[in-house]
Amino acid sequence: MRKFIAVILSAALSIALLTAAAPRTAAVKTSAVKKPAVKSAMTVSRYKTYAQLCAAVKKAQTREGGYSGAYFGAKNAMALEDSAAAPSVSASQTSDSSAAAAGSDYSRTNVQVAGVDEGDIMKTDGKYIYVIHDDDLIVFKADGAATKQVARIAVTDGNNGQYPSELYVSGDRLAVVLGSYSICYAMEDKAAAAAVSNDCFLPGYPSESKTSVALYDITDPEAPKAMTSLGQDGSVLTSRLLNGKLYVVSNYWVYSDVNASNPGTFAPQLYRGGAAYSTPCEKITGVPVPESPSYVVICAYDLEKDVISDTSSVLGGGDTVYMNSDRLYLIDSDYSDVESARRTEGVYSVVDHRCFNSTIITRIGLSPLSVQSAGKVPGSVGSSYYVDEQNGYTRIATTNYTYSYSIYSDAKQGFDNYKSGDDNTTANALYVLDSGMNVVGKAENIAPGENIYSVRYDGAYAYLCTFRQIDPLFVYDLSNPGAPKKLSELKLPGFSEYLHVWSDGRLFGLGQSATDEGRVTGMKMVMFDISDKANVTAASSLELGEGYSEALYNPHAILIDYGRNLIGFPTDSGYALYSYTDGGGFAKLASIQGADWDYNMRGAYIGNCLYVVGSSGVTVIDLGSFQTVGNVNIAD
Numbered sequence: 270m271r272k273f274i275a276v277i278l279s280a281a282l283s284i285a286l287l288t289a290a291a292p293r294t295a296a297v298k299t300s301a302v303k304k305p306a307v308k309s310a311m312t313v314s315r316y317k318t319y320a321q322l323c324a325a326v327k328k329a330q331t332r333e334g335g336y337s338g339a340y341f342g343a344k345n346a347m348a349l350e351d352s353a354a355a356p357s358v359s360a361s362q363t364s365d366s367s368a369a370a371a372g373s374d375y376s377r378t379n380v381q382v383a384g385v386d387e388g389d390i391m392k393t394d395g396k397y398i399y400v401i402h403d404d405d406l407i408v409f410k411a412d413g414a415a416t417k418q419v420a421r422i423a424v425t426d427g428n429n430g431q432y433p434s435e436l437y438v439s440g441d442r443l444a445v446v447l448g449s450y451s452i453c454y455a456m457e458d459k460a461a462a463a464a465v466s467n468d469c470f471l472p473g474y475p476s477e478s479k480t481s482v483a484l485y486d487i488t489d490p491e492a493p494k495a496m497t498s499l500g501q502d503g504s505v506l507t508s509r510l511l512n513g514k515l516y517v518v519s520n521y522w523v524y525s526d527v528n529a530s531n532p533g534t535f536a537p538q539l540y541r542g543g544a545a546y547s548t549p550c551e552k553i554t555g556v557p558v559p560e561s562p563s564y565v566v567i568c569a570y571d572l573e574k575d576v577i578s579d580t581s582s583v584l585g586g587g588d589t590v591y592m593n594s595d596r597l598y599l600i601d602s603d604y605s606d607v608e609s610a611r612r613t614e615g616v617y618s619v620v621d622h623r624c625f626n627s628t629i630i631t632r633i634g635l636s637p638l639s640v641q642s643a644g645k646v647p648g649s650v651g652s653s654y655y656v657d658e659q660n661g662y663t664r665i666a667t668t669n670y671t672y673s674y675s676i677y678s679d680a681k682q683g684f685d686n687y688k689s690g691d692d693n694t695t696a697n698a699l700y701v702l703d704s705g706m707n708v709v710g711k712a713e714n715i716a717p718g719e720n721i722y723s724v725r726y727d728g729a730y731a732y733l734c735t736f737r738q739i740d741p742l743f744v745y746d747l748s749n750p751g752a753p754k755k756l757s758e759l760k761l762p763g764f765s766e767y768l769h770v771w772s773d774g775r776l777f778g779l780g781q782s783a784t785d786e787g788r789v790t791g792m793k794m795v796m797f798d799i800s801d802k803a804n805v806t807a808a809s810s811l812e813l814g815e816g817y818s819e820a821l822y823n824p825h826a827i828l829i830d831y832g833r834n835l836i837g838f839p840t841d842s843g844y845a846l847y848s849y850t851d852g853g854g855f856a857k858l859a860s861i862q863g864a865d866w867d868y869n870m871r872g873a874y875i876g877n878c879l880y881v882v883g884s885s886g887v888t889v890i891d892l893g894s895f896q897t898v899g900n901v902n903i904a905d
Contacts, residue, residue, distance in 0.1 A: 306707035311629070311643040314555035314584070319532050322553055325584060326535040327527055329559040375875040376833075379824050381654060382593045386510035388435025388446055389825040391871040391882050397490040398873070399443060400882055401433045402903060406445060408490055409887055411875045414899040416889050419491040421904070424483055431481070437510050442572040443485040443493060444515055448505040450478040478504040479540070480519040482570050497575055500540035501568045507653075509592045511635075514578065515570040516597065518590050521582075523562040537566045537582045552581050556631050556643040559585035565599055567638055581638035583631055591656040596641075598656055598663070599631040602649045617677040617686075624672045630656075630665065630706060644706025648698055654824075657726035662709070662750045663702040666724045666733055670695050697721050697735060701750040712753040716741055725768035725776065730756075730802065732776060736764035742778075744802050757805040763793055766821045771849070772831045774800030775808065779820060779827070779838070782812050791816055792840070794847070794855055809854035815840040819868045828872040833892075837879070839863070839870035844881045844888075846872070846895070859895045861888050 316322040375395040380387045390401045397419075398409040408420035424445050425431040431449035481500035485493040503519030510516070521537050528534040532547040539546055548566070563586040569579040587599035609621040628650055631643045648667025650656065655666045673690025696717050701710040719735040726732075729748040735741050742765070744757040762785060765778030775796055782793040795810040819826040820838035828837040836855075837846040844861040863870050863883035870883045878898070879890040889899035 306703060306705075306709045307711075309644045309646055309702065309708045310706045311557040311645055313640050313643055314557065314559075316550055316553055316555070319536065319550050320529060322532075322550055322584070323527055323529045323535050325555055325559060326523055326562050329562040329584065330523070330527070332560050376828055376830060376873045379827050379829060381591070381824070384511070384594055385592055386437065387825065388437055388508045388510075389871070390435060390869060391873065392436055392438045393873050393875060393880075394438050394490075395875055398880055398882065398887065399436060399438060399490075401436055401445070402884070404433065406433075406436070406443075406485070406493065407903060408493065409880075409901060410491070411878070411880055413876075413878050413889060413891075416880070416887060416899050416901050418901060418904050420493060422493055422495075434505050435508065437508075437515060437572075438487070439510060439513055439515075439572045441486060441488045443487045444570070444572055445483045445485070446505060446508050446515075446517060447481045447483060448478065449481065450504065478502070478519075478521070480505045480517055480566075481540070482515060482517060484572065484575060497542055498540075499568075499570060499575075499577055501566050501577075501580070502537040502539075503564065503566045506565065506588070507590045509590075509597075511592075511594060513571065513573055515572055516592065516635075517568050517570065518597075518599075519566045520586060520588075521564045521566050523564075535562075537564050539568065539577055539580060541577070548580055548582050552638070553584060554581070554640045555584035556629065556640065557585075560603070561586060567597065567633070569635075569638060579638045581633060581640065583633075583640065585629075587629075587631065589650055589653055589656075591653040591658075593658055594635075596635060596658065597633045597638075598658075599629075599633065600650055600653070600656060600665075601629040601631070603627045603629050603645070614677070616681070617679055619675055619677050621675045621690075622673060624674075626670055628665065628667055630663065630702070632663070632704070632706060642704065642706045644702055644708075646698075646700045646702070646708065648696075651721060655721070655724045657731075659726075659728065659747075660750075661704050663706070664699070664726060664731060664747060665702070666697065666699050666721055666731065668695060668697050668721045694718070695720060697733070699731060699733070699745055699747075699753055701747060701753060703750075710747075710749070710751040710753050712745060712755065715743060722764045722766050722780070723768045723778070725770060727770050727776075732768055732799075734765045734768065734778070734780075736783075742797060742805060744799065744805055746802070756802045759797070759805045759807065761795070761807055761810075763789070765795060767824065767827065769827075769829055771796065771829075774798065777829065777836070777849075779818070781821075792818060792821075794836070796849055796855070808851060809849070811855040813840065813845070815842065815845075817841050817868075819870075826871065828874070830874070833874060835874065835879075835892075837872040837881075839868055843867075844870045844872055844883075846879065846890070859890055861890065861897070 373395050378389045392399045398411050400407045404425040406422050406424050410419045424433050433445050433447050435446050437444045483498050484496040487493050503521030506518045506520050508517045525534050537548045564582045565587045566582045568577050571578040587601040589600035591598040604626050607623045612619050626649045629645050632641045634641050648669035657664045671694045675688045677686040697715040698713040703709050716735040719737040722736050723734040731745040733743040742759045746754045746756050763781050763783040765780035767779040769777040771777040776799045778795040781789045783789050792813040792815045796808045798806045798808040818838050818840050834848045843863050846859040848856050861881045867883045872881045877892050881888045886902040891898045
């Protein structure tokens, strides 16, 4: 039933991904908290022994319904190294080899927090362009009209269930983050199954999932050299790069039978080459009472030293990650179904249900990786951009959907009827929490009946866009954490799914236009005038005649640069490039065609050229004339 309600609530929320730009720090000082804290903090479970952890996992399996059966054969049979003998796990710091040189003239991946890089399918160091293409890593030398492909190497063999998801460039190191999985086979005879695969014996569930980091030496970018592969249990959730350390976050579900004498059956494993070792017990916490036998596994990979330098796992899981230069936050959705006392109505025995969603926030320090606190607020988030931290305070925007239904049981006839309630509601809120995850300030009941579609924090200000039939953009002042204050509300047809602080006094939005009745009619761009926070207006808008862009849900797909006056993103018809001026509004500069259904396009400028990478190759645009000066097809 819990999963059933979760599906209903998730579908009802329909909350979209949003913006990606690095927020500026507004010149507004945060004043002292004036309101008392509301206790929302949760108890963090810390496990001193593997026996305690094993018991917690078993309880979580019982709550979730659990999965049993010895179908984790290959992994469980592996001779796991004792944690004391495993490679050391510490929190040593390195220099920031990932930061680009000051003044270098090339664009970077669009990210949420300045200085915290995010993985993507394309990266550049200003001289070369590195691209994930199917199972390969391809390197192009960026040289305007003379651009050419200089290297192509396979990062997987294409047959082991492994797939590359994103890459990073950090100094003379290149890291590819890969996921892998193996599927169970339907065989009743275990001996026969083992002859085919030692992985498992229960059909329908993955036997194991792993996340790997493949490291390459790119001292010579035209001849990348493979280094040791490192890894961790679980499927890829996200990653970040900060100061030469790659933080990889994965979701790991314990499907196997738990064996108290073998930590490999219930604790996340870390990998170096072919060797596995258990996560030290003291590096695992639970927040607060795990509702499922799943972990979020966090590992810090020192790219220069080629080691896992630190790790932390949280039993209970999470599905969204926000990270700044000091902390990492795990965000987990929690769905509750509260039953009434049974009553009689005619021939029926009736139980009423009231369902609502909450968000569990786990605050984790980076040096070392360690859970500091956890808390819970009403509602759910749509992406990491709903979360922010400033001056030690955590800010989070949520949409709370309350749903009711009743179950009518006829014991004599032996059947149940379900009836949906007529008091279903949607409301939005903005919460401010202290370091202990207690709520110190809040603004609730924002735009009742609507969902949040995008959020942008800019120093002391928060911009929220909601939608049902009309597009209200709300501006909140958070300079006093104890008293969030609404400054402005602007209503426009349609909605923005992507918000980006363009410049002082201007906020860019990419989203959908809509009729007054709420029918979506196609993509649009809007530039908001936010110079007067108490009277926000729309300075300019443009309907694009396009129906879709990856940039609507993936911030990495957009190139946006105020200094260069460039806004670029893929669309149904190719890659579109625009500029903006207050006097002239939006102006289309170029339209670059890609392969059919080529949504995974990326644009980056290097010097005076724009390089648009698609599935078939690279198109080079001169940024003076906006004419195509080169095309490079991907070679085998």
